[in-house]
Amino acid sequence: MRVSLKDVAEHAGVSIKTVSNVVNKYQHVTPAMRARVQRSIDELGYRPNLTARHLRKGRTGIIALAVPELGNPYFAELAGAVIDAAAEHDITVLLDHTRGEREQEILVSQGFRARVIDGLILSPLELEAEDLRRRDDDVPLVLLGEREYDLPHDHIAIDNVAAARTAVRHLISRGRASIAYLGARTDSANRPAHLRLKGWREELTAAGIAAPDSLVGPVGGWNRWDGAKAMARMLDAGVRPDAVFAYNDLVAIGAMRVLHERGLRVPWDVAVVGFDDIAEGQFGAVTLTTISPDKQAIARLAVESLLRSLAGGAEPGGRALTARFRLVERESTLGRR
Amino acid sequence: MRVSLKDVAEHAGVSIKTVSNVVNKYQHVTPAMRARVQRSIDELGYRPNLTARHLRKGRTGIIALAVPELGNPYFAELAGAVIDAAAEHDITVLLDHTRGEREQEILVSQGFRARVIDGLILSPLELEAEDLRRRDDDVPLVLLGEREYDLPHDHIAIDNVAAARTAVRHLISRGRASIAYLGARTDSANRPAHLRLKGWREELTAAGIAAPDSLVGPVGGWNRWDGAKAMARMLDAGVRPDAVFAYNDLVAIGAMRVLHERGLRVPWDVAVVGFDDIAEGQFGAVTLTTISPDKQAIARLAVESLLRSLAGGAEPGGRALTARFRLVERESTLGRR
DNA sequence: ATGAAAGCGCTAACAA
DNA sequence: TTGTTAGCGCTTTCAT
Numbered sequence: 188m189r190v191s192l193k194d195v196a197e198h199a200g201v202s203i204k205t206v207s208n209v210v211n212k213y214q215h216v217t218p219a220m221r222a223r224v225q226r227s228i229d230e231l232g233y234r235p236n237l238t239a240r241h242l243r244k245g246r247t248g249i250i251a252l253a254v255p256e257l258g259n260p261y262f263a264e265l266a267g268a269v270i271d272a273a274a275e276h277d278i279t280v281l282l283d284h285t286r287g288e289r290e291q292e293i294l295v296s297q298g299f300r301a302r303v304i305d306g307l308i309l310s311p312l313e314l315e316a317e318d319l320r321r322r323d324d325d326v327p328l329v330l331l332g333e334r335e336y337d338l339p340h341d342h343i344a345i346d347n348v349a350a351a352r353t354a355v356r357h358l359i360s361r362g363r364a365s366i367a368y369l370g371a372r373t374d375s376a377n378r379p380a381h382l383r384l385k386g387w388r389e390e391l392t393a394a395g396i397a398a399p400d401s402l403v404g405p406v407g408g409w410n411r412w413d414g415a416k417a418m419a420r421m422l423d424a425g426v427r428p429d430a431v432f433a434y435n436d437l438v439a440i441g442a443m444r445v446l447h448e449r450g451l452r453v454p455w456d457v458a459v460v461g462f463d464d465i466a467e468g469q470f471g472a473v474t475l476t477t478i479s480p481d482k483q484a485i486a487r488l489a490v491e492s493l494l495r496s497l498a499g500g501a502e503p504g505g506r507a508l509t510a511r512f513r514l515v516e517r518e519s520t521l522g523r524r
Numbered sequence: 525m526r527v528s529l530k531d532v533a534e535h536a537g538v539s540i541k542t543v544s545n546v547v548n549k550y551q552h553v554t555p556a557m558r559a560r561v562q563r564s565i566d567e568l569g570y571r572p573n574l575t576a577r578h579l580r581k582g583r584t585g586i587i588a589l590a591v592p593e594l595g596n597p598y599f600a601e602l603a604g605a606v607i608d609a610a611a612e613h614d615i616t617v618l619l620d621h622t623r624g625e626r627e628q629e630i631l632v633s634q635g636f637r638a639r640v641i642d643g644l645i646l647s648p649l650e651l652e653a654e655d656l657r658r659r660d661d662d663v664p665l666v667l668l669g670e671r672e673y674d675l676p677h678d679h680i681a682i683d684n685v686a687a688a689r690t691a692v693r694h695l696i697s698r699g700r701a702s703i704a705y706l707g708a709r710t711d712s713a714n715r716p717a718h719l720r721l722k723g724w725r726e727e728l729t730a731a732g733i734a735a736p737d738s739l740v741g742p743v744g745g746w747n748r749w750d751g752a753k754a755m756a757r758m759l760d761a762g763v764r765p766d767a768v769f770a771y772n773d774l775v776a777i778g779a780m781r782v783l784h785e786r787g788l789r790v791p792w793d794v795a796v797v798g799f800d801d802i803a804e805g806q807f808g809a810v811t812l813t814t815i816s817p818d819k820q821a822i823a824r825l826a827v828e829s830l831l832r833s834l835a836g837g838a839e840p841g842g843r844a845l846t847a848r849f850r851l852v853e854r855e856s857t858l859g860r861r
Numbered sequence: 862a863t864g865a866a867a868g869c870g871c872t873a874a875c876a877a
Numbered sequence: 878t879t880g881t882t883a884g885c886g887c888t889t890t891c892a893t
Contacts, residue, residue, distance in 0.1 A: 189662065191870055202880045207872065215878055232660050237640045238579045239870035242885050247575060249618070249640065256604070258803060263600035267593070267621055281586070282619035284604055302574045303586065303616075303640075323569050325526065411807050444807045466595060470748050470781045472809035528886055539864045544888065552862055576886035579869050864893075869886105876881075 190231045199227035210235060249279050250306045250493055253295040254331075255287035259410070259437060260465035261482075262310070265331075268486035269308065276494060278305075287408070289313035298324045306493035327496035327504075329489050333382050339505040341492040345480045345512040351386025352393075353514050354432050354460045354478050359394050361520055363430035363458055366391065369404040369417050369442055370434020383462065387432055401426050409434055414441025422449060429457055430520075436461035436468050436477055443473065443519070459519040474517035484510040527568045536564035547572060586616050587643045587830055590632040591668075592624035596747070596774060597802035598819075599647070602668075605823035606645065613831060615642075624745070626650035635661045643830035664833035664841075666826050670719055676842040678829040682817045682849040688723025689730075690851050691769050691797045691815050696731050698857055700767035700795055703728065706741040706754050706779055707771020720799065724769055738763050746771055751778025759786060766794055767857075773798035773805050773814055780810065780856070796856040811854035821847040 192210070196203045201224060208216050209224040210233075216224075227233075241247045252269050254262035262284075270280045281304060285291035292314040298304065310331040319338050322328075330342045358366050368387040384403065391398040401424070404417040414433060418441065421428070433439035439461030443453055451457050453473045461468060464479030488508045496504055529547070533540045538561060545553050546561040547570075553561075564570075578584045589606050591599035599621075607617045618641060622628035629651040635641065647668040656675050659665075667679045695703050705724040721740065728735040738761070741754040751770060755778065758765070770776035776798030780790055788794050790810045798805060801816030825845045833841055 189870095193870080203871085204873090204881075205879055208879080211872085217878070220878080234635075234661070236579075236870050238575055238584060239885090240872075241640070242573075242575045242579050242870080242887085243872050245885075247640065257594075257600045257607075258597070258604055260595070260597060260600070260804075263594045263597065266600075266619070267595055270594070270619065270621060279618055279620070281616055282603065282607065283616070284607060298571075302571065303578075303584065324571075411803065415807075440804075440807050444809075447809050466748065467777075467804050470752075470777050470808075472781075472784050526886095530886080540887085541865080541889085542863055545863080548888085554862065557862080573886050576869090577888075579871090579886080580888045582869075862893100865891090867888105867890085869888090871885090872883105874881105874883085877879085 189236070190233045191236065192233075195224070195227050195231055195233045198231055199224050246305050246497070247303050248277065249281050249304050250308065250490070251281040251283055251295075251304045252308045253283040253285055253292070254310045255285055255312050256410075257282070257284050260467055261435065261437075261463040264465065265310075265482050265486060268482045269489060272483070272486040272490040276490065278490070278494075285312070287312035289315070289318070293318050296322050296324070296328065298326055305497055308489045308493065327493055329492045329496075329504075331485065331489060335382075335507075341496070341504045341506045341508060343485055343488045343492065343508045343510065345485075345510050347382035348386040348389065350462070350478045350480070350512045351383040351432070352390040353512075354462070355387050355390035356394075357476070357514055357516070357520060358430040358432065358458055358460060359390070359396070361430075361458060364396065365402065365428040366396070366430040366432060367402040367404060367421060367426070367428035368432050368434075369406065369414060369421075370409060370438045371403045371405045383432075383434055402428055406434070406438060409438055411437045411441035411444070414438030415445045416441070418442035418445040431457060431459045433459065433461050436463045436465045436475060439475055439477070439519075440467065440471070443471075443475070447472075454519050454521050461519075464515055468517065473519050476517045476520040477515050478512050479515045480512045481510045526573065527570045528573065529570075532561070532564050532568055532570045535568055536561050583642050583834070584640050585614065586618055586641050587645065587827070588618040588620060588632075588641045589645045589647075590620040590622055590629070591647045592622055592649050593747075594619070594621050597804055598772065598774075598800040601802065602647075602819050602823060605819045606826060609820070609823040609827040613827065615827070615831075622649070624649035626652070626655070630655050633659055633661070633665065635663055642834055645826045645830065664830055666829045666833075666841075668822065668826060672719075678833070678841045678843045678845060680822055680825045680829065680845045680847065682822075682847050684719035685723040685726065687799070687815045687817070687849045688720040688769070689727040690849075691799070692724050692727035693731075694813070694851055694853070694857060695767040695769065695795055695797060696727070696733070698767075698795060701733065702739065702765040703733070703767040703769060704739040704741060704758060704763070704765035705769050705771075706743065706751060706758075707746060707775045708740045708742045720769075720771055739765060743771070743775060746775055748774045748778035748781070751775030752782045753778070755779035755782040768794060768796045770796065770798050773800045773802045773812060776812055776814070776856075777804065777808070780808075780812075784809075791856050791858050798856075801852055805854065810856050813854045813857040814852050815849050816852045817849045818847045 192203050195206045273280050306327040308329045316336045328340045388398045404421045406413040406417045461477040464477045468475035529540050532543045610617050643664040645666045653673045665677045725735045741758045743750040743754045798812050798814040801814045805812035
């Protein structure tokens with residue numbers, strides 16, 4: 188069995204409390220005593236039992252991060268950022284993925300997957316406001332991403348509409364006139380992709396360019412294959428845009444593959460802009476212009492927001508925190524000035 | 525404050541033990557009593573405190589997975605697989621990354637980042653056997669990946685030498701004669717990439733093809749940029765292979781980008797084989813032929829191995845468990861039959 | 862079938 | 878400055 192405070196205390200011939208004081212770096216311990224206890228600690232190889240400490244303190248020092256899919260580099264990179272941000276506060280991160288399924292998201296939000304956490308950062312896709320309203324878990328929750336709920340939980344995102352408009356504006360400035368949006372979800376107005384679609388429409392309208400439905404490509408998901416299928420479907424329908432703004436980089440990459448297969452050259456025939464700035468976009472035959480959200484900022488805001496809830500305890504939250512983004516220009520929108 | 529067993533017991537007018545029996549689905553409880561207690565549980569919204577349960581049982585139900593970099597899709601995908609495999613056993617996964625730094629790997633192996641775990645799955649890069657030998661942590665440890673240590677910890681990997689030979693054999697069968705290896709680490713013979721380098725050399729030798737050092741490209745890391753730099757360096761040195769076997773897909777993708785920039789066409793001028801089978805390799809202008817390790821199997825073996833150590837307690841382990849791999853042929857090695 | 866009570870390892874209030 | 882003790886919420890003998 189592992190050595191406990193008691194073992195150390197006996198070994199050093201002092202009380203448990205004294206050992207605890209040394210372990211917790213309590214100020215008022217004589218150097219001699221500290222040294223003596225420390226020797227016993229080293230000798231016995233004592234390591235504090237965090238479970239016990241946490242039971243006592245009511246905190247575990249663990250937060251959970253639940254994202255749709257770790258296979259999506261954006262979320263993987265974001266997870267890395269959250270782990271780092273949490274580490275700065277001596278907090279460890281328990282990672283979970285929901286596959287973007289509503290059921291899974293509900294389970295996670297209820298804490299059924301991990302009931303040992305101080306707080307939860309959730310990036311929902313399908314979750315509905317009612318699911319959250321029904322939630323009877325007192326664990327602080329912070330929401331991430333494009334979905335917006337009118338609920339007492341802090342929410343962190345970039346300004347998706349503004350970002351989408353920036354992307355579309357960039358395409359317009361490059362002389363593109365027929366700009367498609369790839370990644371709409373038609374099933375619900377409240378779904379993600381909604382805001383980016385809105386930004387696309389707004390910017391086109393502002394520029395006096397038509398935004399017909401034929402240029403809106405629906406997808407079944409937000410992975411490379413979905414992007415490929417959506418692009419193929421649009422081309423098969425006889426629609427031939429000279430630019431594509433994709434919901435995210437993965438969709439953009441899938442679309443670029445199909446364009447390549449059809450002999451359409453990026454950026455000459457079709458310019459492409461993605462969203463997320465995943466590392467993958469910096470490589471390939473054609474590097475990808477994209478909207479780059481400040482992932483570090485998002486991670487930091489999320490962790491700090493959670494910490495705030497933990498400390499404050501009382502106030503409900505419900506703040507909307509915004510991280511910055513920028514447009515990163517690469518090869519996929521070069522040329523054809 | 526949260527409701528505890530005691531609250532429920534008082535509310536239902538029974539003893540704590542009875543409530544505990546109901547919560548834990550103990551057999552010998554009268555249906556009437558069960559219903560009565562259940563009603564109180566529902567009414568008060570009781571949720572068991574896992575920390576307390578774990579303190580009592582000595583287990584937390586959490587294992588940690590530490591990989592070098594979540595930004596590497598291979599590890600992200602593997603992490604997803606581990607989370608799923610663990611979920612089947614009602615175990616949650618705490619994720620950590622080490623950046624492949626020895627110091628971080630030591631810390632993690634010592635459990636300094638997360639001292640609430642039942643077991644640890646570690647994918648080391650720089651960690652040395654002595655670091656592990658010095659480790660004074662009784663938490664079961666399972667090792668993942670190419671590094672091999674002669675230590676009492678289970679180790680899970682694919683047969684890296686055989687996999688590398690398969691890749692090289694494939695290139696030879698495609699008529700390639702000057703096959704480079706990209707991703708050597710020259711600093712130590714024990715480092716990862718060693719086995720794959722060995723397989724490259726063995727297969728070439730077996731086929732009666734020279735394996736000069738000029739065809740071995742050293743890298744500083746195993747990301748896309750490292751691959752790009754290594755490829756550029758080799759070409760700058762006047763070496764012009766007609767095939768490249770890369771340490772992993774990321775290195776291969778970086779190399780392909782440089783080949784593209786230099787006007788060398790893949791696969792016509794240079795064929796490329798990667799390692800890991802990350803989703804990214806299925807897209808891009810040229811899809812990537814690669815060695816595909818069975819990630820699900822690796823994850824399952826790792827989790828089960830850990831569970832075994834937890835149950836058995838006693839026996840030291842030290843088993844070498846091997847998962848399968850297969851060659852996935854894509855465009856990067858097509859043509860030039 | 863149900864209850865009483867000890868104790869997992871730790872922290873914190875209080876005492877000395 | 879150091880020691881004593883109660884108790885965090887739970888499981889688990891041992892009684893009843």
